Amino acid sequence: MASTFRSPVLPTWCPGCNNYLVLAGLEKAFQSQKLSPSQVAIAYDIGCAGNMADFIKCYGVHTLHGRSIPVAMGLKIANPKLTVVVVGGDGGIYGEGLNHLVSAVRMDIDITVLVSNNYLYSLTTGQTSPTSPKGAKTKSTPLGTASLPIDGVSLVKSINPKVLAKSVDCQSPPSVIAAIEEGIKHPGFALLDISQFCLAFGKQLVG
Amino acid sequence: MTNFLSLKFAGPAGMGIKSAGQLFSRALIAHGFSVHDYNEYPSLVRGGHNTYQVSFSSQKIFSPHYSVDYFFSLAGGHWQEHLKEFSGDTLVFGDENFNRPPSPAKFISLPIKQIIDSVGNSLVVNTVCLGVIAFLLELDTDIFTDLLSSQYGKLAEVNLNAFHRAYDYAKNNYSPHIRHLSGKKLRSPQILVDGNEAFGWGFLKGGGDFYAAYPMTPATGALHFLAEKQKDHSIIVLHPEDELAVANIGAGAAVAGRRVAVGTSGGGFVLMDETISFCGIAEIGMVYYLVSRPGPATGLPTWTSQGDLLHAVHAGHGEFPKVVLAPGNQEESFAFGQLAINLAVRLQTPVVVVSDKFLAESSASLPNLSRHKTVVNQGKREISPKPGYRRYRLDVPDGISPYTIPGQSDGEFLSNSYEHDEFGFATEDSVVAASMNEKRFKKNATARRLVPQDLLFGPKGASKLIVSWGSPSGPILEMLNRRPLPEYNFLQVRTLWPVSARLPKIIGRYRQIIVVENNQTGQLSALLKSQFSFAPHRQINKFDGRPYYPEELYHLITGQK
Numbered sequence: 082m083a084s085t086f087r088s089p090v091l092p093t094w095c096p097g098c099n100n101y102l103v104l105a106g107l108e109k110a111f112q113s114q115k116l117s118p119s120q121v122a123i124a125y126d127i128g129c130a131g132n133m134a135d136f137i138k139c140y141g142v143h144t145l146h147g148r149s150i151p152v153a154m155g156l157k158i159a160n161p162k163l164t165v166v167v168v169g170g171d172g173g174i175y176g177e178g179l180n181h182l183v184s185a186v187r188m189d190i191d192i193t194v195l196v197s198n199n200y201l202y203s204l205t206t207g208q209t210s211p212t213s214p215k216g217a218k219t220k221s222t223p224l225g226t227a228s229l230p231i232d233g234v235s236l237v238k239s240i241n242p243k244v245l246a247k248s249v250d251c252q253s254p255p256s257v258i259a260a261i262e263e264g265i266k267h268p269g270f271a272l273l274d275i276s277q278f279c280l281a282f283g284k285q286l287v288g
Numbered sequence: 289m290t291n292f293l294s295l296k297f298a299g300p301a302g303m304g305i306k307s308a309g310q311l312f313s314r315a316l317i318a319h320g321f322s323v324h325d326y327n328e329y330p331s332l333v334r335g336g337h338n339t340y341q342v343s344f345s346s347q348k349i350f351s352p353h354y355s356v357d358y359f360f361s362l363a364g365g366h367w368q369e370h371l372k373e374f375s376g377d378t379l380v381f382g383d384e385n386f387n388r389p390p391s392p393a394k395f396i397s398l399p400i401k402q403i404i405d406s407v408g409n410s411l412v413v414n415t416v417c418l419g420v421i422a423f424l425l426e427l428d429t430d431i432f433t434d435l436l437s438s439q440y441g442k443l444a445e446v447n448l449n450a451f452h453r454a455y456d457y458a459k460n461n462y463s464p465h466i467r468h469l470s471g472k473k474l475r476s477p478q479i480l481v482d483g484n485e486a487f488g489w490g491f492l493k494g495g496g497d498f499y500a501a502y503p504m505t506p507a508t509g510a511l512h513f514l515a516e517k518q519k520d521h522s523i524i525v526l527h528p529e530d531e532l533a534v535a536n537i538g539a540g541a542a543v544a545g546r547r548v549a550v551g552t553s554g555g556g557f558v559l560m561d562e563t564i565s566f567c568g569i570a571e572i573g574m575v576y577y578l579v580s581r582p583g584p585a586t587g588l589p590t591w592t593s594q595g596d597l598l599h600a601v602h603a604g605h606g607e608f609p610k611v612v613l614a615p616g617n618q619e620e621s622f623a624f625g626q627l628a629i630n631l632a633v634r635l636q637t638p639v640v641v642v643s644d645k646f647l648a649e650s651s652a653s654l655p656n657l658s659r660h661k662t663v664v665n666q667g668k669r670e671i672s673p674k675p676g677y678r679r680y681r682l683d684v685p686d687g688i689s690p691y692t693i694p695g696q697s698d699g700e701f702l703s704n705s706y707e708h709d710e711f712g713f714a715t716e717d718s719v720v721a722a723s724m725n726e727k728r729f730k731k732n733a734t735a736r737r738l739v740p741q742d743l744l745f746g747p748k749g750a751s752k753l754i755v756s757w758g759s760p761s762g763p764i765l766e767m768l769n770r771r772p773l774p775e776y777n778f779l780q781v782r783t784l785w786p787v788s789a790r791l792p793k794i795i796g797r798y799r800q801i802i803v804v805e806n807n808q809t810g811q812l813s814a815l816l817k818s819q820f821s822f823a824p825h826r827q828i829n830k831f832d833g834r835p836y837y838p839e840e841l842y843h844l845i846t847g848q849k
């Protein structure tokens with residue numbers, strides 16, 4: 082089905098990448114909410130997930146790495162009528178920009194943050210991320226990581242129990258689609274931690 | 289006969305030195321004097337050694353003076369490190385038995401404790417000093433009564449009591465020391481504003497409606513001022529979690545159509561650096577208000593410096609157009625605050641306004657800024673975009689493509705930190721990449737037509753030129769005004785970037801060039817040398833955290849006392 086939110090740019094993700102599902106879920110949610118592209122503003126992080134910027138037609142900001150949340154906050158505070166979404170990866174949202182996530186949760190600002198959590202920095206070819214399991218052997222940690230992973234959902238819940246925070250898995254596409262719609266509808270801060278396997282670099286984590 | 293005077297209050301933090309100094313300045317303004325204040329304080333909340341200096345004249349005064357005519361030591365011994373500022377005409381007051389200090393000044397024991405005991409409140413030491421100076425300058429006590437009443441609310445009565453008792457004490461004991469200022473008083477009503485407040489007013493009067501900052505001395509005053517203004521102006525003011533958030537919230541708000549400024553000092557400006565670059569490529573117009581203090585790193589938080597010029601000019605990685613303005617006084621802080629936001633929106637690129645502690649936290653008498661008219665230029669706004677709208681269209685001779693804001697139908701685009709095509713979609717195409725860079729750089733030529741001209745002061749026929757920028761302009765003009773030097777002119781560089789193409793011609797007319805900067809390495813000279821053949825004969829630098837004084841500059845420039 083041709084979506085009014087589809088840009089002329091063809092997605093550049095690896096065939097079978099789970100971010101296609103996130104993209105489809107977002108389009109579906111906007112349509113079911115009867116939003117037009119001009120009412121939506123998306124702040125994208127830098128990373129494979131953030132590359133969705135080119136594939137959607139609406140108001141968008143492809144921000145700096147880690148800064149998608151503050152840009153989204155600026156958009157929303159400047160114009161509360163906009164539906165504001167953040168699309169980013171585990172590296173950008175839980176690593177480089179974690180402080181911003183905490184602030185957005187404290188404010189309970191009405192934005193929806195979608196974290197394509199593939200437990201890696203994928204765009205930079207597969208280094209450890211803040212969600213990689215302890216001991217993960219990746220390109221940047223061939224001897225295994227020293228640190229424990231972050232659980233985004235329990236982290237934000239501990240800061241502000243009022244926000245919507247959910248963990249969903251791309252192995253169950255309907256749950257991802259439903260959660261994105263729920264997040265967009267939620268009248269306050271929403272975090273969706275979307276667990277996914279990176280086809281190109283994920284094998285490092287299971288090997 | 290003298291036509292200006294200087295007074296200094298000194299003592300530990302927490303004694304109301306600044307509030308007394310400001311009240312005194314307001315009283316002088318109400319009498320029609322021109323004032324210029326300067327305060328020094330350590331990075332402490334209680335104790336230490338704080339000073340507040342008020343220099344005033346019946347003619348326009350451009351900066352504080354080094355010499356002090358009246359010195360009030362609010363607690364024992366606070367005069368000791370100021371002996372060099374005293375002359376035979378200086379009166380030094382303190383509640384102590386001065387034991388022949390090594391100075392020609394007159395040291396006068398003022399029974400502060402006795403007066404505050406009679407009032408029954410130990411917090412009014414500062415007001416006692418006001419009573420004494422009001423008498424010594426034969427100022428109108430009604431003006432002080434009004435100011436004290438409105439300043440102190442519930443405590444007005446004890447303060448008025450202290451003021452009058454001190455005034456009477458002075459009348460009975462200090463009559464021989466009465467002094468008048470010569471000259472004609474100013475007519476138009478003035479207010480007391482510091483550089484931060486002036487910038488804030490300017491931003492508001494340029495239609496600024498979104499300000500974010502993370503507290504950092506000496507820029508914090510602008511945050512406090514604008515935060516208060518939320519009560520009666522339609523401006524949103526935020527204090528986010530760090531300067532990264534400040535800059536990026538600002539960028540998001542600017543994309544959504546707000547007129548945005550963010551404020552900080554050097555350390556926070558570094559954290560905004562990547563976002564400045566982002567604003568460059570995504571063509572987001574917003575103002576970065578940089579109020580310098582001495583670095584490196586945490587440096588001297590409450591002192592002054594011009595050490596960030598090159599940093600401001602080179603801020604942001606990569607190459608993109610940018611405007612850097614440097615106000616030289618509080619009036620220009622207002623004017624450039626107003627201009628900067630209009631330029632940012634028109635040029636769709638970052639505009640940096642560089643100030644410093646000396647300019648931003650010193651107050652001067654200015655015409656009432658709240659009555660100034662508002663000037664709002666929306667730039668090239670696309671009001672009714674058609675399907676196929678190209679946010680970054682390349683066919684624009686001035687480099688400025690019409691913008692839309694989220695909410696407008698058919699105006700959708702991607703504001704992109706990646707290089708992009710006319711719609712904002714990322715591209716790695718070599719031709720598009722080069723064309724986009726060229727388009728953006730056309731804005732430099734457009735900027736040159738819109739930025740403030742550099743100013744030349746002094747008589748015709750001078751053979752020597754003093755070149756400076758920013759806050760030293762005040763002491764330089766004060767020096768030239770008080771002790772005319774007909775062989776000298778003064779060039780104040782107001783736009784640091786893009787450097788004016790007129791400068792080589794102006795500078796080329798002089799036999800001798802002297803550059804004055806409040807930094808160690810002569811950054812303005814370095815900047816000008818990078819743009820044209822520039823070989824100053826002398827470089828005067830000061831980098832101890834203190835501003836220049838007119839007396840000091842006279843000595844440094846002429847070699848005479």
Ligand SMILES: Cc1ncc(C[n+]2csc(CCOP(=O)(O)OP(=O)(O)O)c2C)c(N)n1
Binds near residue numbers: 131145174205
């Ligand atoms: C300031 C900065 N540091 C580093 C990078 C390089 N970089 C680009 S994407 C990325 C990590 C991406 O990981 P994640 O956010 O998990 O996204 P993914 O690619 O896995 O979807 C990094 C480190 C950058 N663009 N900017």
Ligand code: SF4
Binds near residue numbers: 098
């Ligand atoms: S590298 Fe991984 S995350 Fe990136 S597009 Fe390919 S599958 Fe998706």
Ligand SMILES: [Mg+2]
Binds near residue numbers: 172197198201202
């Ligand atoms: Mg990732």
